[in-house]
Amino acid sequence: MYTKDSLIRDMEQTGIRKKGTLLIHSSMKAVGKVEGGADTVLDAVIExxxxxxxxxxxxxxxxxxxxxxxxxxxxxxxxxGILPNLFMKREGAIRSMHPTHSVTAMGSRAKAYVQRDNEVYTPCPQNGCFSGLYEENAQLLFLGATLKTNTFIHSIEERLDIPNRINPQARKIKLILEDGKVREIDLYGHYSTCGDVSQNYDKLLIPMLDMGIAREAKIADAVSYVVEVKPMTDWVVGLLKENPFLFDDAQPIR
Known part of the structure; x- marks a missing residue:
């Protein structure tokens, strides 16, 4: 059975920058049996x-x-998943105001960072928390999760205004603000006639491993991937400028 200390030792081998910015997509099931369960996993990554x-x-x-x-x-x-739900209840964790694509942050800059989502009307806009990961020179950890969960790619597609991604029909959402006041916004959600295009995002994995943009790591039982946001973005921007419909299907990248 894995422990907090063994999880930290595994993370030491991943190349994750302790003083950097890290966003974690996770599958607790893939991690395996941990003494103390999901809370211990959070204890390890928080430390x-x-x-x-x-x-x-x-x-x-x-x-x-x-x-x-x-x-x-x-x-x-x-x-x-369970880890995000437990994380946002932790002391010091601050959740952003995005009604569908929020992030929860912890650290000395957490409050300032989540304010990026205070004025958002699409899933991953240029001014939002996901897009901001590029400026942060952030890393992504796919902890037992596949790159189909790579929400950051949505922000690249929004930045480039890729067609057939955003629903032209908005829905009314009421935001409950910190002071209890209510603010209503028009939110334009994801939509594509091709279905859920994020299911095709994992075609990026093998080329990124080959180029060193991503690397494989083992954390407990979880086969995981650490991805560098800046080089991934620069590469994917080039691909989408050449072929805006890259993620409309699962055909491998040549």
């Missing part, structure tokens, strides 16, 4: 990143979210 900025996606885009068209960051359940 490892105590001098940096740690982020988890705490998305709430599923059909079971936003009942009555209301988003309250203090109470809205995340639809992306």
């Amino acid at each position: 490892y990143m105590k001098e940096g900025l740690l982020l988890f996606p705490t998305h709430s885009w599923s059909e079971n979210n936003l009942s009555g068209g209301i988003y309250n960051p203090k109470t809205e359940i995340s639809c992306v």
